[in-house]
Amino acid sequence: MRNVAESIFVRQVLDSFDDFWHPRILAQVNDYDVRVAKVHGEYLWHSHEHTDEFFLVISGSLDIWLRENGSERVVTLPRGAVHVVPRGVEHRPVAAGETEILLIEPTGTLTVGDRHDEVPDHVVATTGAHLDGQNIDHG
Template identity: 65%
Template sequence: MAHEPIELADALSTFDQLWSPRILTQVNDYDVRIAKVAGEHVWHAHDDTDEFFLVLDGELTIALREPSGERSVVLPKGAVFVVPRGTEHKPSSKDGASLLLFEPTGTLSVGDRHDEVPGHVDATTGHALGDR
């Protein structure tokens, strides 16, 4: 990976695929990923890691299944939210959103408990920025 500044708007303009993150750079053992999303993703959980979301544009809703029951959080542009490890969640965006994510390298975007990758996901661990 190049050690040069990366403009987020420029990076986001290089792809159109939804729910298929691009890896901007790495920090220690973590990928810094960007993604475009619209519609619904899948219910999933990450057994061994939290998941960090920053909404760069648009609005994201994350449905959560917690011991106390189901709830949803709505994240407008500029909002940050962390889904705790092991928590089932389902991100969605009615009108579309752009996200920045921090995840351990190799983390699957469909979680650890999925047998089948949905057709709307073309890479479960992200593409290198610039890959189409």
């Protein structure tokens, strides 16, 4: 992981890759990763038994479908909106168009949560890719 004294330019990181549903780790804060990702289309239903999941929409719009108390509902996040999915709540992010998001999760959290055996081809099951080795400017 990079030196904490360096600045990271979020826009430059987002401009450095094109793939969807494959978060990049910008930084680590204590035992948490700060990740960015480009998303488009539907992710898979999943939950994280031991952690909440923080979403911030940088650009575009994101729907987060939630299954709670025997029913489904959707939370729509426009650019600039934040939502926290509580631990154990089954959810499915969906982006109608290309959307950029920032996530905060404990280091090592698998993006597909409890559904690691059901990963569709368009999803990268990962704990996030490090930026080391990419040509990213630092302040």
